[in-house]
Amino acid sequence: MTDLPDLSTTFTGIRFENPFLLASAPPTESESNINRAFEAGWGGVVTKTIGLHPVDNVVGPKTKFVRLDDGGSRLSMAKRADSTLLASWNWELISDKPLEWWIPRLTTVKRAWPGRVLVASIMAGSGSDEELRHWQTLTSAVQDAGVDAIELNLSCPHMDRVDMGANIGKDPVLTSVVVAAVRAVARVPIWVKLTPAASSIVEEAGAVFHAGASAVSSSNTFPALPPIDPETLEFEVNVDGRVSYGGLGGPAILPQSLAKMAEMTQAFPDREFSGIGGISTFDHALSYFMLGCGTVQVATAAMLDHAIGPNVITDLRTGMAEFLDRNADRGWHSLADFRGLRRGSVVPHARIRRPDAAGYKGGYEDDAEGYAAAEALAAGR
Ligand SMILES: Cc1cc2nc3c(=O)[nH]c(=O)nc-3n(C[C@H](O)[C@H](O)[C@H](O)COP(=O)(O)O)c2cc1C
Numbered sequence: 001m002t003d004l005p006d007l008s009t010t011f012t013g014i015r016f017e018n019p020f021l022l023a024s025a026p027p028t029e030s031e032s033n034i035n036r037a038f039e040a041g042w043g044g045v046v047t048k049t050i051g052l053h054p055v056d057n058v059v060g061p062k063t064k065f066v067r068l069d070d071g072g073s074r075l076s077m078a079k080r081a082d083s084t085l086l087a088s089w090n091w092e093l094i095s096d097k098p099l100e101w102w103i104p105r106l107t108t109v110k111r112a113w114p115g116r117v118l119v120a121s122i123m124a125g126s127g128s129d130e131e132l133r134h135w136q137t138l139t140s141a142v143q144d145a146g147v148d149a150i151e152l153n154l155s156c157p158h159m160d161r162v163d164m165g166a167n168i169g170k171d172p173v174l175t176s177v178v179v180a181a182v183r184a185v186a187r188v189p190i191w192v193k194l195t196p197a198a199s200s201i202v203e204e205a206g207a208v209f210h211a212g213a214s215a216v217s218s219s220n221t222f223p224a225l226p227p228i229d230p231e232t233l234e235f236e237v238n239v240d241g242r243v244s245y246g247g248l249g250g251p252a253i254l255p256q257s258l259a260k261m262a263e264m265t266q267a268f269p270d271r272e273f274s275g276i277g278g279i280s281t282f283d284h285a286l287s288y289f290m291l292g293c294g295t296v297q298v299a300t301a302a303m304l305d306h307a308i309g310p311n312v313i314t315d316l317r318t319g320m321a322e323f324l325d326r327n328a329d330r331g332w333h334s335l336a337d338f339r340g341l342r343r344g345s346v347v348p349h350a351r352i353r354r355p356d357a358a359g360y361k362g363g364y365e366d367d368a369e370g371y372a373a374a375e376a377l378a379a380g381r
Pocket of ligand 1 (some may be wrong): 098
């Protein structure tokens with residue numbers, strides 16, 4: 001793929017060969033995966049989240065994929081032919097490898113790939129000074145190992161503890177405290193991954209930027225449960241009949257994740273954002289770029305493509321190259337030339353045009369799918 005045009009971009013002061021990263025998830029859980037990812041052409045990777053607490057995953061599968069029968073209505077996690085991916089569902093915890101395992105590997109990977117961007121995702125609690133020191137220990141260790149940036153995981157959806165993961169990201173005070181603690185020791189840009197479960201993601205983003213973060217990454221997975229099997233009457237994923245809230249990713253979350261992103265990029269048009277959720281092609285990534293994102297990240301699609309997404313990254317890169325080629329006459333030669341172009345198109349409902357009285361058809365113009373005949377109209381509105 002040497003004949004591709006220059007797709008490089010700068011994000012949080014870091015040069016990226018291309019704006020496409022693997023998100024923190026199984027594709028980035030090991031040195032060998034990360035090496036394979038860079039060989040395949042990813043511009044950057046965010047490591048699987050690294051913490052200091054011991055991690056024991058549940059019995060059985062940590063991730064399943066929700067599929068819909070082609071042309072049918074059965075929605076199930078059963079792997080089968082003639083079905084289409086709707087979403088991933090996972091209740092995987094952060095990396096079960098300790099910090100000491102990661103450090104030499106981060107150093108080796110960065111030395112081998114100086115031109116690619118290595119971001120370490122880290123997580124600790126927030127309920128005590130000791131927990132805040134954990135954030136600082138993690139930050140110092142990964143930046144000494146050579147990472148280009150850190151991403152604070154304030155969005156893991158499977159936390160029982162009230163001072164961890166998404167429970168931090170739902171509280172602007174805890175969010176600021178954690179970012180400020182990290183800022184006190186960080187020499188590299190701080191990205192913060194927020195949860196879409198926050199009641200106001202704009203408030204969270206404001207707190208994060210105010211405390212010194214360089215970028216917000218969004219979305220992490222949305223809180224979700226697996227469907228119940230109509231035969232066994234059990235959740236399709238369960239251990240001894242029990243399940244817990246997990247996270248939904250993949251195609252189903254793209255529109256929801258775009259909505260979260262639009263709220264934030266409108267509130268903070270001069271800030272930097274990394275878009276995540278449901279991306280598997282350049283067309284998907286384009287929606288995030290048009291809202292103002294400077295990079296995008298991929299998890300589910302990469303998992304289902306040889307575990308690290310060689311075909312996905314090829315599509316993203318060639319798709320962007322073709323897009324730039326198609327739009328060269330507009331003077332678009334890099335992401336900066338079209339980034340944020342549709343940010344202003346999301347407006348309050350009252351600002352959407354209504355037809356004049358004579359032309360009023362109440363939205364039934366095209367035999368609108370999902371609606372019965374326009375009775376109100378027939379009755380002479
Ligand atoms: C199996 C699995 C494990 C994940 N683990 C992490 C994690 O350790 N840290 C994190 O910040 N996000 C984690 N995520 C969330 C992803 O990074 C991403 O935000 C989410 O899946 C949405 O992107 P997607 O639609 O491309 O999957 C995980 C996602 C999946 C599917």
